[in-house]
Amino acid sequence: MDNRPIGFLDSGVGGLTVVRQLFRQLPSEEVVYIGDTKRMPYGPRPAEEILAYTWEMVNFLMSKNVKMICFACNTATAIALDEIRNELGIPVIGVILPGASAAIQKTKTGHIGIIGTQATVNSDSYRKAVHFKSPDVEVISQTCSPFVPLVESGDFDNQSAYEIVKKELELFVGKVDTLILGCTHYPLLAQHIQKVMGPEVKLVDSGAETVRDISVLLNYFKLNRKAGLMSSNNQFYTTGSALHFKEIAEKWLGKEIDVETVNIESYSEKKILIATRNQGKVNEFRDMFTTLGYEIESLFDYPDLPDVEETGSTFEENARLKAETISKLTGEIVISDDSGLCVDLLGGLPGIWSHRFSGTDATDIKNNVKLLHELASTELTPKRRAAHFHCTLVAARPNHESLVVEADWQGRIANRIQGENGFGYDPLFLVGDSDKSAAEISQDEKNRISHRGQALKKLMQVFPDWAKD
Numbered sequence: 001m002d003n004r005p006i007g008f009l010d011s012g013v014g015g016l017t018v019v020r021q022l023f024r025q026l027p028s029e030e031v032v033y034i035g036d037t038k039r040m041p042y043g044p045r046p047a048e049e050i051l052a053y054t055w056e057m058v059n060f061l062m063s064k065n066v067k068m069i070c071f072a073c074n075t076a077t078a079i080a081l082d083e084i085r086n087e088l089g090i091p092v093i094g095v096i097l098p099g100a101s102a103a104i105q106k107t108k109t110g111h112i113g114i115i116g117t118q119a120t121v122n123s124d125s126y127r128k129a130v131h132f133k134s135p136d137v138e139v140i141s142q143t144c145s146p147f148v149p150l151v152e153s154g155d156f157d158n159q160s161a162y163e164i165v166k167k168e169l170e171l172f173v174g175k176v177d178t179l180i181l182g183c184t185h186y187p188l189l190a191q192h193i194q195k196v197m198g199p200e201v202k203l204v205d206s207g208a209e210t211v212r213d214i215s216v217l218l219n220y221f222k223l224n225r226k227a228g229l230m231s232s233n234n235q236f237y238t239t240g241s242a243l244h245f246k247e248i249a250e251k252w253l254g255k256e257i258d259v260e261t262v263n264i265e266s267y268s269e270k271k272i273l274i275a276t277r278n279q280g281k282v283n284e285f286r287d288m289f290t291t292l293g294y295e296i297e298s299l300f301d302y303p304d305l306p307d308v309e310e311t312g313s314t315f316e317e318n319a320r321l322k323a324e325t326i327s328k329l330t331g332e333i334v335i336s337d338d339s340g341l342c343v344d345l346l347g348g349l350p351g352i353w354s355h356r357f358s359g360t361d362a363t364d365i366k367n368n369v370k371l372l373h374e375l376a377s378t379e380l381t382p383k384r385r386a387a388h389f390h391c392t393l394v395a396a397r398p399n400h401e402s403l404v405v406e407a408d409w410q411g412r413i414a415n416r417i418q419g420e421n422g423f424g425y426d427p428l429f430l431v432g433d434s435d436k437s438a439a440e441i442s443q444d445e446k447n448r449i450s451h452r453g454q455a456l457k458k459l460m461q462v463f464p465d466w467a468k469d
């Protein structure tokens with residue numbers, strides 16, 4: 001079970017036809033929708049531009065903590081789905097494969113027509129998807145450039161719109177028994193299209209088919225929202241006019257919604273530099289940030305940058321020193337982590353001296369041995385060996401106030417080294433009240449509950465807004 005919303009992206013309002021289906025088929029799911037109305041139509045744009053814009057929408061949705069993303073846009077699916085899906089840690093679904101599969105099931109004559117935007121048709125994605133499953137089917141495809149602007153205008157319930165549709169579809173009449181509406185705008189013109197094609201021709205609404213696949217994925221990954229929970233907090237964002245978007249969206253969805261205009265251009269910055277030379281931290285940050293759609297760099301990628309001396313007397317002072325120094329030197333947004341283990345019996349030590357606990361040539365093993373030695377005379381009663389990890393994160397950016405967040409992770413010190421995962425004091429840190437050390441749980445589980453995982457969660461609630469221009 002996962003109560004987070006599902007993210008939908010589209011170049012404009014067309015993807016709302018998929019959301020409309022979602023509301024019908026899966027009414028308890030919640031939606032975050034972004035429509036890049038300001039830069040629509042995507043269809044005639046070059047592939048690199050479509051990819052860059054789609055990344056911005058994806059990063060925006062990731063900042064809203066979505067559990068799955070649906071590319072409710074054929075153009076973005078054709079151009080960007082494969083690449084982006086490989087880099088995200090959550091399920092991502094497009095509209096092309098579900099549409100192609102449905103068309104194969106529906107056709108009797110083996111003649112399928114495809115209409116879409118220029119980029120979708122040129123990418124040949126539908127034909128490839130159809131032929132991958134059914135190589136003998138005949139496919140004809142065509143761009144219908146006037147359809148998207150017609151639908152976005154909201155003014156298509158009339159004879160002149162019908163005439164436009166008729167002219168565009170001449171090629172298909174009498175030649176196919178199934179027509180894929182390969183653009184999420186087109187279902188809005190379905191009445192006109194059906195009338196032109198004749199009643200026996202089956203129209204495939206890729207968006208509707210996609211929602212069926214979303215339902216399957218939610219079940220498969222156990223991501224369904226709690227049963228019976230009615231959606232209450234659907235969020236709709238556009239890069240263009242909120243008023244225009246709201247007017248069209250409410251008409252299609254048949255309910256009132258709130259729409260907010262946002263600037264998503266700053267979300268193209270996907271790289272974050274973590275000011276650390278600790279490989280264990282890099283691994284954890286990489287895992288956690290990848291799920292959020294960011295790429296991670298560390299000081300290992302910048303061998304010429306200095307090791308910042310940790311001369312502060314608190315975690316925050318040291319974290320500020322690391323992030324702010326490296327940010328000044330690089331001009332980039334930089335995140336640092338100052339963390340350590342605080343043992344009650346030792347009055348909170350080693351604390352900020354955790355890394356240097358066993359001296360100037362300290363290593364993880366020497367530090368662990370020293371800690372065991374310090375506690376050697378203490379029997380293992382949970383209370384007496386209580387401890388917590390602390391993490392302070394600082395995000396720094398030239399000419400901006402830094403962000404500071406912190407979190408603790410409670411546990412106690414084991415009386416022997418246990419487990420092989422993790423780094424630092426993990427093999428000596430028994431998690432919560434359990435007998436498992438932080439080196440005996442998976443990295444995923446550690447990231448969900450650790451001091452660093454909790455602090456990062458707090459940071460990401462404020463970071464995307466702060467990082468914007």
Ligand SMILES: O=c1nc[nH]c2c1ncn2[C@H]1C[C@H](O)[C@@H](COP(=O)(O)OP(=O)(O)OP(=O)(O)O)O1
Nearest residue numbers: 276277278337338339340341354355423424425426
């Ligand atoms: O999840 C953890 N699991 C085990 N040990 C941990 C953890 N988190 C911090 N620690 C220990 C390691 C190190 O002894 C000290 C951090 O010292 P701290 O200065 O923040 O890091 P560091 O010098 O290793 O790397 P850097 O300053 O380049 O980020 O606390």
Ligand SMILES: [Mg+2]
Nearest residue numbers: 278310338355
């Ligand atoms: Mg350090």
